[in-house]
Amino acid sequence: KYENVYRKETYQSFYEAREDIEDFIDYYNSERLHQGVDYVTPDQKYNGKADEIIDERKKKHQSAIDRRKRLNRKRKSTAA
DSSP states (O other), X not given: OOSHHHHOSOOSXXXXXXXXXXXXXXXXXXXXXXXXXXXXXXXXXXXXXHHHHHHHHHHHHHHHHHHHHHHHHHHHHHHO
């Protein structure tokens, strides 16, 4: 746990603690990817963007696989 809210031993004031906690909650919900929701943010899941992001991710992954297969086939045919 590397976020500032965990690492800080003491806060000088309630307001300083509150600011760090608010920053952490914003980060946690809008930037940090979560395994439990297919590595999207809770905000993306809640706002209905998760399926689109996951579909795009799958397309890119499949494209990379296809490209790698083509390159490997080309290497085999030139090596023979």
